[in-house]
Amino acid sequence: MKNHLRAMRAERNWSQAELAERLDVSRQSVNAIETGKYDPSLPLAFKIARIFDLPIEAIFWDQ
Amino acid sequence: MPSPRHVAFIKSVAVAVIGAVVIWFGAAAVILAVFGRHAPAAAPWLALAKFASLAFAAAVGWLISWPRLDEMEQETRKFSWFIGSTAAILLTAPFMLLWLVNGGAFLAQHLGARGTPGAFFALGWISLVFAQMLGSLVARVGWWAAKR
Numbered sequence: 128m129k130n131h132l133r134a135m136r137a138e139r140n141w142s143q144a145e146l147a148e149r150l151d152v153s154r155q156s157v158n159a160i161e162t163g164k165y166d167p168s169l170p171l172a173f174k175i176a177r178i179f180d181l182p183i184e185a186i187f188w189d190q
Numbered sequence: 191m192p193s194p195r196h197v198a199f200i201k202s203v204a205v206a207v208i209g210a211v212v213i214w215f216g217a218a219a220v221i222l223a224v225f226g227r228h229a230p231a232a233a234p235w236l237a238l239a240k241f242a243s244l245a246f247a248a249a250v251g252w253l254i255s256w257p258r259l260d261e262m263e264q265e266t267r268k269f270s271w272f273i274g275s276t277a278a279i280l281l282t283a284p285f286m287l288l289w290l291v292n293g294g295a296f297l298a299q300h301l302g303a304r305g306t307p308g309a310f311f312a313l314g315w316i317s318l319v320f321a322q323m324l325g326s327l328v329a330r331v332g333w334w335a336a337k338r
Contacts, residue, residue: 152260155338159262164337168261 130187133161135179149178163190199254206250214243262337270330271322278325282318 136146143161147154150171159165160175167175176183192200217239225232256264289297297313298305 153263156260156262159337165262165265171261 128166128187129163129190130160132157132175132186135181135186136161146178150174199258202250202254206247206254209250210243210247213246214239217242266330266333266337269333270326274324274326274329275322276325277329278321279318281325282321286314 132146136143141149143154143157147157150157152171156165160167172183172187176186179186218236221232221235221239225235259267294310297310301309301313
């Protein structure tokens with residue numbers, strides 16, 4: 128699974144730590160999701176989508 | 191002012207510690223009252239009470255810590271325990287077969303007079319748990335290296 132998370136986070140000038148706090152996960156988790164090494168669960172993907180106010184498919188796509 | 195989540199955490203830790211102390215001292219008081227202060231028969235029951243208090247603290251500790259972990263950390267632990275401990279069980283099986291050569295003479299020689307059936311059983315159980323924990327740790331390091 129690929130995603131636009133890093134670019135979207137950069138657009139908002141959020142650090143990984145800031146995004147992690149908003150998502151209630153660790154900074155390591157945000158980094159792993161951004162680099163595609165960890166696929167978030169559906170609830171976490173929805174949470175990410177809500178935070179960025181976008182549909183899930185605009186953030187994640189199947190590679 | 192601590193947050194409600196922080197207060198809940200402190201309360202849970204207090205429950206774990208106080209519960210373990212109450213189980214240990216309460217059970218010890220009952221056991222000593224029944225068997226007498228220096229009765230040898232009390233020893234295994236006291237050990238069981240000690241184990242129960244530790245098990246209670248560990249169980250509550252796990253219940254406290256697990257929901258506080260984020261989903262990736264939970265995945266890490268599930269993966270490392272399943273893969274690591276299963277691998278450990280499989281990898282230690284040949285050792286068990288080696289130990290059975292000559293009817294376990296190798297172990298009996300090392301344990302000497304302490305080599306009772308109970309001691310052999312306890313040694314086997316502890317060794318397996320240790321191997322599983324070690325395997326879990328190795329798997330966790332592997333996961334961490336792959337996902338960092």
